[in-house]
Amino acid sequence: MVELTPTDLSRHAPVGLRTPEQVMRLARLGSAHPTRLSFLRILLRRMRREQWQFERTKWEIDSTGVGVAIYKARGPDLTYSLVVFAHDLPDQMRSDRVIATAWDATFTLFDGEPTAADIERLQSNVPLQEAGRISATELILSRANRSVRLFAYVVDCLSQGLQPDAQQLTDVGYLMRTTAVYGTGKFGAAGRRNLENRDHFLGPFQAEMLSVWLTRQFVVDIVEHIAKSRSGEKAVRLAPELRLLLGVGNSTGLGMAPFIVRHPVLLHNWMMVREEALSRVRSCEQASARAIGAMRVSLEAAIHNAAGWRSEHPVQVVKLEQLRADLIRVTEQLNGMDLTAFRPWNTLWLWAEDTLSLEGQEALLSILLEPYGELVDDLSQFLSAKERQSFRLDGAMKVGTLRALLETHYAWALSIDFTQADNTARFWYVSEEKLEPRLGERASEEGAELEQPLCIARFAQSLFDQLKQWEDEMPVANFVLQHPEARLMVRRAQMSARHAYAEIRDNLIAKDMLPIDLLRYKLAFFGASHFDPRSDRWVRISLFQGMPYPDEFKNIPVREIGVE
Amino acid sequence: MSDSIDTASSAAVGLAATVQFSRSELEALCSKAARGAGMSWGMAEEAGYASGWLSGRGIDSTRTLAVYLHLIQEQDWRGSFPVVHEQHWQACSSEQSLCPIVLGATLSDYARVQPMLFEDEGLSMSALFFPHLLLPFLAWVVQDLHRPLYLRVDGHDVCVRVDIGLRVLGDLDALLSIEEASVRISLTGGELIDGQSLPFDEDVAAEQLFSGAVSVLMSDVDSLQQLALLTTVPSSAASRANAGASHSDND
Numbered sequence: 167m168v169e170l171t172p173t174d175l176s177r178h179a180p181v182g183l184r185t186p187e188q189v190m191r192l193a194r195l196g197s198a199h200p201t202r203l204s205f206l207r208i209l210l211r212r213m214r215r216e217q218w219q220f221e222r223t224k225w226e227i228d229s230t231g232v233g234v235a236i237y238k239a240r241g242p243d244l245t246y247s248l249v250v251f252a253h254d255l256p257d258q259m260r261s262d263r264v265i266a267t268a269w270d271a272t273f274t275l276f277d278g279e280p281t282a283a284d285i286e287r288l289q290s291n292v293p294l295q296e297a298g299r300i301s302a303t304e305l306i307l308s309r310a311n312r313s314v315r316l317f318a319y320v321v322d323c324l325s326q327g328l329q330p331d332a333q334q335l336t337d338v339g340y341l342m343r344t345t346a347v348y349g350t351g352k353f354g355a356a357g358r359r360n361l362e363n364r365d366h367f368l369g370p371f372q373a374e375m376l377s378v379w380l381t382r383q384f385v386v387d388i389v390e391h392i393a394k395s396r397s398g399e400k401a402v403r404l405a406p407e408l409r410l411l412l413g414v415g416n417s418t419g420l421g422m423a424p425f426i427v428r429h430p431v432l433l434h435n436w437m438m439v440r441e442e443a444l445s446r447v448r449s450c451e452q453a454s455a456r457a458i459g460a461m462r463v464s465l466e467a468a469i470h471n472a473a474g475w476r477s478e479h480p481v482q483v484v485k486l487e488q489l490r491a492d493l494i495r496v497t498e499q500l501n502g503m504d505l506t507a508f509r510p511w512n513t514l515w516l517w518a519e520d521t522l523s524l525e526g527q528e529a530l531l532s533i534l535l536e537p538y539g540e541l542v543d544d545l546s547q548f549l550s551a552k553e554r555q556s557f558r559l560d561g562a563m564k565v566g567t568l569r570a571l572l573e574t575h576y577a578w579a580l581s582i583d584f585t586q587a588d589n590t591a592r593f594w595y596v597s598e599e600k601l602e603p604r605l606g607e608r609a610s611e612e613g614a615e616l617e618q619p620l621c622i623a624r625f626a627q628s629l630f631d632q633l634k635q636w637e638d639e640m641p642v643a644n645f646v647l648q649h650p651e652a653r654l655m656v657r658r659a660q661m662s663a664r665h666a667y668a669e670i671r672d673n674l675i676a677k678d679m680l681p682i683d684l685l686r687y688k689l690a691f692f693g694a695s696h697f698d699p700r701s702d703r704w705v706r707i708s709l710f711q712g713m714p715y716p717d718e719f720k721n722i723p724v725r726e727i728g729v730e
Numbered sequence: 731m732s733d734s735i736d737t738a739s740s741a742a743v744g745l746a747a748t749v750q751f752s753r754s755e756l757e758a759l760c761s762k763a764a765r766g767a768g769m770s771w772g773m774a775e776e777a778g779y780a781s782g783w784l785s786g787r788g789i790d791s792t793r794t795l796a797v798y799l800h801l802i803q804e805q806d807w808r809g810s811f812p813v814v815h816e817q818h819w820q821a822c823s824s825e826q827s828l829c830p831i832v833l834g835a836t837l838s839d840y841a842r843v844q845p846m847l848f849e850d851e852g853l854s855m856s857a858l859f860f861p862h863l864l865l866p867f868l869a870w871v872v873q874d875l876h877r878p879l880y881l882r883v884d885g886h887d888v889c890v891r892v893d894i895g896l897r898v899l900g901d902l903d904a905l906l907s908i909e910e911a912s913v914r915i916s917l918t919g920g921e922l923i924d925g926q927s928l929p930f931d932e933d934v935a936a937e938q939l940f941s942g943a944v945s946v947l948m949s950d951v952d953s954l955q956q957l958a959l960l961t962t963v964p965s966s967a968a969s970r971a972n973a974g975a976s977h978s979d980n981d
Contacts, residue, residue: 301750302752350754351753351755352752352755354751354755357754357755358754558870559838559839561841561842597962598964599970600965601962611968611969612963613963616962616963646772646839647839650770650832651770651772653776654770
């Protein structure tokens with residue numbers, strides 16, 4: 167009889183999750199890559215599984231590219247329509263910022279199929295964006311601007327009967343970029359609570375992703391339309407392999423940053439799902455020949471992606487060099503490894519943690535998940551959060567327990583020296599002029615007294631200091647009655663008991679903090695690729711690049727499109 | 731004027747424009763306004779929660795909240811906090827009435843610490859502004875107690891209970907019309923036959939709870955936005971310069 171020893175048992179225990187201390191740092195979050203659990207991938211998988219149908223039901227666009235178009239997406243139960251208003255925008259009016267008042271195209275995702283009266287109502291509101299008003303029959307409000315250079319070039323080529331140069335398409339990556347995609351209850355649109363009973367929108371940002379994906383079809387359609395209007399039968403359509411190179415661009419500034427801090431439970435769920443997925447793949451005891459083959463394909467795809475990724479921003483230029491070098495090392499490591507050994511992916515991962523840059527490590531995470539859909543895709547159901555369930559403060563919690571929570575989950579914050587000016591150099595605020603979040607310099611700019619509550623590290627430390635005057639046995643109810651200013655932080659600290667990945671464990675008001683790290687982190691969860699910072703607080707990305715289009719969705723074999 | 735801004739007639743205010751708000755949008759606006767009026771961030775979140783909860787049940791509290799927040803803007807908000815005793819709570823400042831948001835949040839906090847809080851004669855409170863703003867917080871408390879709570883205001887009894895969803899029995903309309911009154915909260919009350927049933931968050935489908943948007947008066951929204959703007963920073967050259975990309979967007 168063979169005896170089972172504790173060593174044998176522990177050998178088969180799942181590989182533990184990376185800890186919050188390790189993963190919730192800005193530098194690492196700012197190196198995040200999209201994975202198969204990114205929101206746009208989840209959407210495409212579901213639509214394929216449920217055999218959604220897509221159709222362009224209206225195209226009333228004139229030869230200058232102005233008019234209305236509608237794209238219908240029909241699922242098993244419900245239909246949605248992307249209503250597009252195409253405009254003719256003079257170059258001098260084109261701005262990606264929220265201060266813009268006109269765009270090349272404006273969109274809304276309509277719940278159902280709009281009537282003529284609906285379209286008339288939307289026509290007088292959607293082109294105005296923030297200055298208009300939509301209703302609970304609309305889910306999304308968005309707008310996009312052309313990449314002027316590439317758009318004009320592609321129209322020129324197609325109208326002359328020529329295909330554009332693939333390299334030029336790759337260099338930019340999109341013909342139009344969205345400059346805002348508003349969802350969940352903004353400007354009168356249906357709120358999250360309205361959608362909670364719709365399975366297909368249970369995952370985060372699924373309506374936003376659907377809207378952007380349909381937008382991608384419109385962008386190709388309008389380029390071809392303008393080319394054809396210009397030169398009639400001489401014009402050609404964009405070759406399928408070339409249009410695959412194009413995603414929908416997106417240009418994002420600080421507006422996205424506060425979201426991440428204000429939704430700690432959601433943030434926790436996103437991170438837990440990703441870390442659990444990595445743990446599952448690392449815990450695979452044997453890699454099948456099929457999995458090893460798929461892993462090599464996945465690595466090749468990552469190398470290809472890194473090769474086509476352009477940025478001029480000094481920070482990203484360095485990270486891209488590291489990434490490309492790291493991926494070569496991963497290839498070499500994979501070639502030299504015994505992949506039939508016990509837990510080969512864990513061996514590879516541990517090597518990577520000691521060897522690769524953060525950019526390389528996070529890329530490897532994405533590569534490792536890719537072949538293991540059967541193992542990790544079910545985790546997507548845990549990405550949402552019912553935040554209101556964690557909202558109520560627990561007044562009966564003892565001060566000692568709260569103190570312990572801070573010591574456990576906020577040790578990183580308690581050790582920051584806030585008497586150092588560099589550690590309080592910035593403050594987040596909302597501008598009166600444009601109602602957009604901005605980041606100010608405390609020493610030189612006015613308005614620090616109106617600081618937004620994003621300086622969680624400082625709040626945590628301040629709460630910890632205040633609690634020093636209080637006995638362990640006192641209930642939190644007594645404390646918050648005396649200290650109403652601490653209520654927000656008490657709530658967060660209580661949430662952390664069950665949500666260890668809820669906080670970004672860095673000082674968000676430090677002098678050297680890079681806001682683009684916050685943006686990239688969220689955008690990677692969306693499924694964005696080709697991060698191209700335009701400053702330390704502004705980033706462009708591409709969505710759906712390399713993915714199928716709605717008009718070819720049902721014809722493309724699954725294995726070729728990278729969604730299964 | 732666009733179609734989404736309707737013209738509605740109301741006996742109280744005459745002709746007034748209304749605007750459709752989603753619940754989350756309303757919660758965000760109310761939170762910002764509460765902060766603008768001087769509440770702490772955490773308490774401002776409670777104000778947002780309360781407005782959202784009520785609006786989700788067809789009760790528009792934007793007007794009351796706007797009126798109340800403008801009022802406290804003129805005062806020392808801390809003076810409206812309760813002094814917590816066993817059977818009677820009153821405002822810290824004898825000049826002021828209790829703040830319904832702070833009182834509601836504090837009742838919710840203390841209900842778990844002192845489960846006997848509402849036993850016997852119950853808990854009485856001297857002058858309180860807009861007592862109906864307590865309902866969202868009492869909804870939390872009745873979940874802890876697993877027993878109905880009776881709210882007696884100006885001779886009107888309202889019962890908050892959880893059985894098939896949350897129910898508020900009694901003359902809700904009378905409660906909504908009261909601006910300031912003494913209040914008693916207890917476990918017993920008069921016999922209530924008629925009443926309204928308000929669905930409770932976790933027990934009913936979202937679509938039942940909230941059919942879409944809330945229609946609120948533009949004038950109330952303006953009033954809240956005026957306060958919300960107090961949380962923002964006036965623009966400066968430095969502020970504008972730091973807001974965008976460092977390259978042109980035309981490329």
